Amino acid sequence: MQETKGLGLYNVVIILAGTAGLVTAAGTAGLGGRVALVERNKMGGDCLNYGCVPSKALIASARVIDSIRHASRWGLDEQEPRFEFETVFESMRSRRAQIAPHDSAERFESLGVDVFRGEAHFVSPHEIVVDGRTLHGKNFVIAAGSRAGIPPIEGIRDVPFFTNETIFDGLRHKPESMIVLGGGPIGCELSQAMSRLGVKITIVEVLEQILPKEDRDVADWMETLLEAEGIRVLRSSQALRVSMRDGKVQLDLIRTPRGASGGERMQVLADTLLVSAGRVPNLEKLNLDAAGVKLSSLGIEVNAYLQTSQSHIYAAGDIVGSYQFTHTADAQARLVVRNILMPFQILRQKMDYSVVPWCTYTAPEIARVGLNEAEAKQQNMSYDLICVQIDELDRAVVEGEELGFVKVLTTKGTDKILGVTMVATHAGDLLHEFVLAMKQRIGLSRLATTIHAYPTFAELGRKVGDRYNKQRLTPFVKRIFRWLYKRSRAASTPTSARVPHAQNVMSGKKE
Numbered sequence: 001m002q003e004t005k006g007l008g009l010y011n012v013v014i015i016l017a018g019t020a021g022l023v024t025a026a027g028t029a030g031l032g033g034r035v036a037l038v039e040r041n042k043m044g045g046d047c048l049n050y051g052c053v054p055s056k057a058l059i060a061s062a063r064v065i066d067s068i069r070h071a072s073r074w075g076l077d078e079q080e081p082r083f084e085f086e087t088v089f090e091s092m093r094s095r096r097a098q099i100a101p102h103d104s105a106e107r108f109e110s111l112g113v114d115v116f117r118g119e120a121h122f123v124s125p126h127e128i129v130v131d132g133r134t135l136h137g138k139n140f141v142i143a144a145g146s147r148a149g150i151p152p153i154e155g156i157r158d159v160p161f162f163t164n165e166t167i168f169d170g171l172r173h174k175p176e177s178m179i180v181l182g183g184g185p186i187g188c189e190l191s192q193a194m195s196r197l198g199v200k201i202t203i204v205e206v207l208e209q210i211l212p213k214e215d216r217d218v219a220d221w222m223e224t225l226l227e228a229e230g231i232r233v234l235r236s237s238q239a240l241r242v243s244m245r246d247g248k249v250q251l252d253l254i255r256t257p258r259g260a261s262g263g264e265r266m267q268v269l270a271d272t273l274l275v276s277a278g279r280v281p282n283l284e285k286l287n288l289d290a291a292g293v294k295l296s297s298l299g300i301e302v303n304a305y306l307q308t309s310q311s312h313i314y315a316a317g318d319i320v321g322s323y324q325f326t327h328t329a330d331a332q333a334r335l336v337v338r339n340i341l342m343p344f345q346i347l348r349q350k351m352d353y354s355v356v357p358w359c360t361y362t363a364p365e366i367a368r369v370g371l372n373e374a375e376a377k378q379q380n381m382s383y384d385l386i387c388v389q390i391d392e393l394d395r396a397v398v399e400g401e402e403l404g405f406v407k408v409l410t411t412k413g414t415d416k417i418l419g420v421t422m423v424a425t426h427a428g429d430l431l432h433e434f435v436l437a438m439k440q441r442i443g444l445s446r447l448a449t450t451i452h453a454y455p456t457f458a459e460l461g462r463k464v465g466d467r468y469n470k471q472r473l474t475p476f477v478k479r480i481f482r483w484l485y486k487r488s489r490a491a492s493t494p495t496s497a498r499v500p501h502a503q504n505v506m507s508g509k510k511e
């Protein structure tokens with residue numbers, strides 16, 4: 001018998017329809033569970049509406065614009081690309097609309113999920129209220145995501161600014177200039193895309209390097225490239241005050257160059273401001289006290305099984321705070337589906353973060369898995385480093401995409417991969433050979449013995465393996481090989497071809 005929507009007990013009540021919520025809902029309903037899904041805003045959450053999807057669509061248009069601008073690289077006449085800023089944004093929105101039906105309420109209703117629209121909050125550990133209606137659940141999944149954090153800068157609430165939630169739908173005309181507050185992955189990706197669309201960009205980053213999760217040499221490499229594209233990068237720059245002057249946004253800041261003791265006060269003026277200075281979890285409206293759910297410094301506190309302080313309430317996605325990516329939200333949600341189904345704790349699985357890839361979609365992309373040098377040093381690990389330049393790949397050269405490099409860290413004296421940082425046009429895709437190798441404990445020697453098609457970017461995996469093998473060829477090993485070759489020649493050389501022994505020649509004795 002079909003149960004009435006909203007009445008009775010649900011197996012799982014999921015608060016919110018972002019990546020983590022949708023994956024949990026589809027998985028549980030697919031296995032036959034009774035699921036309620038609540039979303040206050042647009043289905044699909046940040047990734048579809050204000051994150052990965054629109055940003056990557058904009059980046060794709062910006063890439064084409066850049067290719068036209070530098071067409072001589074491929075033997076064509078260089079020209080200034082002709083485009084309407086608004087049309088590029090419309091195209092981004094229409095590509096996003098193509099993906100939207102995957103996450104729609106209709107699709108999820110058709111999968112058997114009861115979808116409720118409105119703001120959800122807990123009234124007890126076993127009940128939530130949404131739009132005046134109480135929903136009862138055996139289990140709950142909190143996947144409320146995150147939003148752009150607005151730093152406490154004097155005057156910021158009195159000036160208009162964009163965040164990732166407003167820029168893709170709200171920026172209707174091309175600004176001449178833009179200040180991007182925050183030089184993390186979102187700030188760098190959007191800065192480069194907007195700059196290629198003709199907006200004069202200034203990135204203001206409080207830390208000593210942009211892309212703070214990456215090694216300093218990687219971040220500096222990208223900074224040099226962004227500057228070469230005309231982007232101004234102000235590192236070690238603390239924003240002090242924001243105000244309006246003659247219709248423009250003025251940012252007062254204090255900048256301390258590397259190695260300097262004192263800071264220099266500066267003002268930056270631009271048509272508009274984009275804030276991309278970190279994320280904060282969406283906790284406020286959930287009334288977590290009523291549920292008895294504890295918080296951590298990053299968001300909601302969870303154990304390795306993704307259970308909160310109330311073991312029947314799980315949390316997944318950005319709200320947990322550790323790895324704020326769509327693919328980690330997806331992986332966590334899959335684990336939650338399994339763990340809710342399991343009747344005993346002993347059968348439940350722990351979340352494994354040992355091999356988590358990510359990518360910053362600048363051009364070239366910066367993709368990472370495992371440790372980088374800074375982290376290995378922090379953990380006092382001794383490692384070997386293998387570096388290969390992208391221009392060592394024939395395919396990269398013929399395609400005119402030879403910018404970049406890969407750094408592979410291995411456990412000292414072995415071929416076990418500890419981590420990979422790849423800077424290359426297709427780094428986000430190419431990384432996955434190493435991701436699989438790490439997950440399946442495949443060492444670099446085995447990558448070297450795997451046949452890769454020529455000419456492909458994927459040959460990078462084999463090249464790294466070859467470089468590892470070459471590094472193993474110490475002078476001692478080389479001497480052994482030389483001796484083996486010599487011995488093999490001596491054994492098969494016909495007697496007549498043998499060089500006479502010097503002593504015998506001098507004594508005139510026949511051998």
Ligand SMILES: Cc1cc2nc3c(=O)[nH]c(=O)nc-3n(C[C@H](O)[C@H](O)[C@H](O)COP(=O)(O)OP(=O)(O)OC[C@H]3O[C@@H](n4cnc5c(N)ncnc54)[C@H](O)[C@@H]3O)c2cc1C
Pocket residue numbers: 015016017018019020021038039040041042043044045046047048050051052053055118119120121143144145146164186282285286316317318319324325326327328329361
């Ligand atoms: C510009 C940008 C680019 C990005 N690019 C990438 C990328 O390329 N690759 C990648 O892996 N990640 C990327 N991310 C990160 C990715 O978007 C997030 O990690 C992912 O969306 C997290 O999913 P989630 O389910 O935790 O939350 P979300 O997708 O944010 O979903 C949470 C939903 O909960 C709703 N909600 C919150 N509170 C309530 C309430 N009380 N009641 C009802 N509903 C509520 C919100 O409206 C939202 O729709 C990007 C993020 C940004 C901002």
